[in-house]
Amino acid sequence: MSTEIRPAERGPRRADRRPGSPEQKPRRKGRRETVYCIVCAVLIAALAAYIFIPARTTETAGESFSQLRTICELATVKCYFHNVAQYEQKPEGLFSYGIFQYGHKKLWFEYSGTVKLGVEFSELHPVVEGNTVRINLPQAKVLSIDSEPDSFSDTLVESGVLTAITGEDRTEAFSAAQQNMRESAENNKSLLMRAREHAKTIIEDYIRKVGEKRNIRYTIVWTED
Numbered sequence: 001m002s003t004e005i006r007p008a009e010r011g012p013r014r015a016d017r018r019p020g021s022p023e024q025k026p027r028r029k030g031r032r033e034t035v036y037c038i039v040c041a042v043l044i045a046a047l048a049a050y051i052f053i054p055a056r057t058t059e060t061a062g063e064s065f066s067q068l069r070t071i072c073e074l075a076t077v078k079c080y081f082h083n084v085a086q087y088e089q090k091p092e093g094l095f096s097y098g099i100f101q102y103g104h105k106k107l108w109f110e111y112s113g114t115v116k117l118g119v120e121f122s123e124l125h126p127v128v129e130g131n132t133v134r135i136n137l138p139q140a141k142v143l144s145i146d147s148e149p150d151s152f153s154d155t156l157v158e159s160g161v162l163t164a165i166t167g168e169d170r171t172e173a174f175s176a177a178q179q180n181m182r183e184s185a186e187n188n189k190s191l192l193m194r195a196r197e198h199a200k201t202i203i204e205d206y207i208r209k210v211g212e213k214r215n216i217r218y219t220i221v222w223t224e225d
Contacts, residue, residue: 065126065206065207065210067206068121068124068126068203068206069121071202071203071206072118072119072120072121072124072199072203073118073121074202075118075119075198075199075201075202075203076116076117076118076143076195076198076199077116077117077118077140077191077194077195077198078114078115078116078117079114079115079117079185079191080112080113080114081112081113081114081115081181082110082111082112083110083111083112083113083147083177083178083180083181084108084109084110084177085108085109085110085111085170085173085174085176085177086106086107086108086109086173086177087105087106087107087108087169087170087172087173087176088105088106088107089103089104089105089106089169090103090104091103091104091160102160102161102162102163103160103163104158104159104160104163105157105158105159105160105163105164105165105169106157106158106159107155107156107157107158107165107169107170107173108155108156108157109152109153109154109155109156109170109173110151110152110153111147111148111151111152111153111177112147112148112151113145113146113147113148113151113181114145114146114148115142115144115145115181115182115185116142116143116144116145116146117140117141117142117143117185117191117192117195118140118141118143118195118198118199119137119138119139119140119141119195119196119199120138120141120143123136123138124136124137124138131216131217131218131219132218132219132220132221133207133218133219133220133221134221134223135203135220135221135222135223136222136223136224137196137199137200137203137222137223137224139192139196140192140193140195140196140199141186141192142182142185142186145178145181145182145185147174147178155170200222204220207220
């Protein structure tokens with residue numbers, strides 16, 4: 001029997017093991033795959049955190065109910081009134097006697113207008129906590145008093161000798177009449193209560209409609225001052 005002896009195979013020379021040789025390429029590919037896996041893991045973790053970590057539970061009214069200011073401006077009660085403005089100056093001293101009545105003057109005119117009552121938006125403090133909306137509803141107040149320019153009657157005047165009615169007299173009479181109307185409305189408790197309840201109803205309706213668009217059923221909690 002004879003044994004065939006083959007020469008041993010030589011491995012590649014060191015000089016042939018250069019960077020970029022076929023033997024080293026699999027190592028680089030493995031490193032790239034490791035980097036890709038790490039990046040994907042970070043992105044998946046960030047996405048999971050975004051989806052599963054609860055968002056903040058408290059929002060401001062501006063973030064949730066951007067039209068609340070407009071709603072408050074519309075949720076008012078208007079009352080129409082007919083007012084009388086008058087001014088009188090009586091003579092003093094010796095001029096108080098006699099038929100000439102120097103210094104005496106009196107004016108009188110009528111007009112119509114509206115008193116607007118409601119709540120101030122700046123005094124509301126709504127806060128959203130999950131599905132609960134907490135609102136501090138202030139007391140209603142007189143927001144404005146407006147007169148109708150076409151409603152003014154002719155001015156009736158009385159005056160003594162050498163005494164004239166001035167524009168300042170008319171302005172003073174009108175200002176006093178407006179102030180009297182404001183005080184009358186502010187002292188009308190039933191009217192103010194009606195205005196407050198009206199604002200409350202309008203705001204509740206607005207919040208519910210916003211919730212319907214978001215598929216959220218809001219619970220409204222009213223707090224007092």
